[in-house]
Structures are given as structure tokens and as C-alpha cells.
Amino acid sequence: MTIYLQRREHLLQQIGNDGLAVLFAAAEQTRSNDTHFPYRQNSYFHYLSGFPEPEAVIVLDGANGTSTLYCREKDALREIWDGFRYGPDAAQAEFHFDAAHSIKEFSQHIEKAILNKRRLFALWGENPEHDRLLLQHWHHVQQTAGQRMLGECTRAPDSLGDLAALLTPMRLIKDPHEITLLKKAGSISAQAHIRAMQKTRPGISEMQIEAELLHDFMRNGARFPAYNSIIAGGKNACCLHYVENKDILCDGDLLLIDAGAEYEMYAGDITRTFPVNGKFTPAQKDVYEIVLAANQAAIAAVQPQANWADIHNIALNILTQGLIDLKLLSGSLDENLESQAYKRFYMHGLGHWIGLDVHDVGGRWRDGTPLLLQAGMCTTIEPGLYIAAADDIPAHFHNIGIRIEDNILVTENGAENYTAEVPKTIAEIEALMC
Secondary structure (H helix, E strand, O other), X not given: OHHHHHHHHHHHHHHOOOEEEEEEOOOOOEEEOOEEOOOOOOHHHXXXXXXXXXXXXXXXXXXXXXXXEEEOOOOHHHHHHHOOOOHHHHHHHHHOOOEEEEHHHHHHHHHHHHOOOOEXXXXXXXOHHHHHHHHHHHHHHHHHOOOEEOOEEOOOOOEEEEHHHHHHHHHHOOOHHHHHHHHHHHHHHHHXXXXXXXXXXXXXXXXXXXXXXXXXXXXXXXXXXXXXXXXXXXXXXXXXXXXXXXXXXXXOOEEEEEEOEEXXXXXXXXXXXXXXXXXXXXXXXXXXXXXHHHHHHHHHOOOOOOOHHHHHHHXXXXXXXXXXXXXXXOOOHHHHHHHOHHHHOOOOOOOOEOOOOOOOOOXXXXXXXXXOOOOOOEEEEOOEEEEOOOOOOOHHHOOEEEEOEEEEEEOOOOEEEOOOOOOOOHHHXXXXXX
């Protein structure tokens, strides 16, 4: 728990002596009637505590430098029905909070904590109900502020601070603990992709391949996928977020799998594309080699102080020139880049941050300037080409959708591809599937 304590201490320094930060746990989500989706903790809440339960609040008080947890009480009957609860006493000891109380006491405590603070920090806009509750307490303090009580003149916060603006830069640079978990998530994801390649054959369904992935995730300690898996055969691969996973895999088609395991809250995110029957057609090879070259060149360009826009352009140039070489685009490279004609076949960015969320927080810009890469950042690299059937497209290119995605850690001297164990050259793929 030391790492969570250190994060809270760092955040306390940022909010200052006149600040108060309030962070709510994720709410449980109803799936149908009286059944719920599997519970997942809010990523920011987990980042500061590791505490896994709903109905909880963290309060960080800058005036006295303390962190307090409010959580559910122990309840023997509810634990029979719903499972273990820490309760305040065990939670305080286990998760290294300065104090812990029943969640029932939050409302009566929070106004005293707000009193005489200048700034009130929260994840404003994330959950309207949490915003409403906190603003209600702030407004009540504001109404009574200025009255003399016990010889003191009180005040209410005069500004609301964005807690995400403080936590996001912290989350953007992964510490050694996080890197260990990300690599484990990547390794579990990689082994599952290898299994999926080995199990794929014409005549089985996309759903069956999804089952193979989930089997390997769970077998290796990842209870859930990091996101809805994309198992897209043939034309389905030309839909970027295809998740129905219900069609039969056909001989001669490609299968695009975009799937990753979530291990102890950290995400893996790998995409591989390969032939259902184990052998690429000449047209599939031609398109695949272009995407692979873009993937490899972009990864090679990752290093500290690199500008993400430059890395994106390296991949974009390769993809666009490849489309010209295949005669799917006409004109020069510069003309196609300027007109963005390539967007018919490549319509998304090169990658995203990855961490507690598969599309992790951070952005690529800060204060109007590019955010240069730093050691400890983790990003995906995922170029692709998607050629849907159309009258002006030669038939042998119809319904070829290819994406190749790896997870990349920026290191002190360059980059580490920690999902590289999944085959991605044509020779490696065909050898694995034979």
C-alpha cells in the first residue's frame, strides 16, 4: 500500500493548505432489473487508494495533510448475500488512511471539512449525482459562511478545482509498480492472441474465438477483458469498433482481433490480423506488409523527447505511399496528404495512452504545445488499412481490414515493445498457424 500512500501525499502537496479534495468511488451499474454489471472501481479512486468497494469516498484535507476514507460498515447479513466488506477499521489499517468512517457519516463530516477552505477539488462533471451532493454541501457552507461562531469568522471555498487536472499528469508517467502490472497485462493478452491464432480455422464463429481469448485471460489471472473484444472476420474488420462477434469465419478471409486483458486494473491492448485458413493471399500480403512497415517504423521512432505528431506522420507517410503503390490512390504523396484522401482507408489516429484505462488519460497536448514523450509513458502503436468493397476498388482488395497494434513503454534510452511476443510478420504467422 505504500505506493498509494505516496500518491495521496503528493496530491496533498498539490492542493495546498487551503484546499480540500473529494473523490467518490464508482457507482454500481444495473445491467437488467435487479442484476448488476461486474463492479469496477473508478480509475482515479483506485490510483489513490487501491480500495475496491463501491459506496466509498476519499477526502484529502490540505490544511492538516490527512487522508480520510468513508466506506460501508461491516454487515454480517449483507456479507452472506454479497460478499466481504472491509468496514472502516480494517480499511484504515489495510489501506493506510489517517482515518476511516462509515459512509453514513460523510454528509455530517464533509461540511466541517469544507469550512474555511479556499478551493474545493473534485472530478467535476464525471457523475452528476456526486456533483449535486457535493455542491449541495458547498452551498450550505456558503450560506452560513461569514457568521461569527466561537469567536471566528468562517468562509466557504471561493473556487472549484479540477481534480483530474492534478491527477492526470501523475497517471501519465507510470511508476515501476504500474509498469510491472502493465507488462503482466500485456503478457496475458499476448498469450491469448497466440492461442486464438492457433485455434482459428474456417467454419467456426467469431464468438468461439472470443471464448478462447477469455479462457486464456482468466486462466492466467485476468478476470475480465480490458474492453469489449473485437473479433472481426472478413468485411467486419472494416468496422473499427465491431463487437458483435457473431459471424462464421470464412476460408480466404482475414480475421482481425483487437483484444486485451485487464490485470489488477491495468489494461493490455493488442491487435493482430491474420488469414482464417493460415495463408495470406497475394493481395492480403501486399496490404499487410504496408501496415507492418508503418507499425515497425513508428515503434522505432519512439524515444524520450519525441513529438507524437512526428511519429504519427512517419506511419501516415508509409500507409499513404503504400496506397499509391497499390493504385488505390492516385497522385503524389504530398497531394494525397494535403487532400487527406488516405482517410478513406485510414481514418483513425496512430495510438493512445494505456494504463488504468485502455484509452488512458493524458492527451497529446498541454497548454497549447505538444506533449513530448517521457520515460514512463505507455502508448499503443496501431496503424491500419481498411478497404471495404466498392465498385472502384479491384475485387482482390475487397474487405481487407488490417490493423497491427502493440503496447510500447517509453524508456530512458528509447522504447520497449512489451507485447512483441505475438507473431506479426507474415512468415511467423503462417508458421504458427500451419
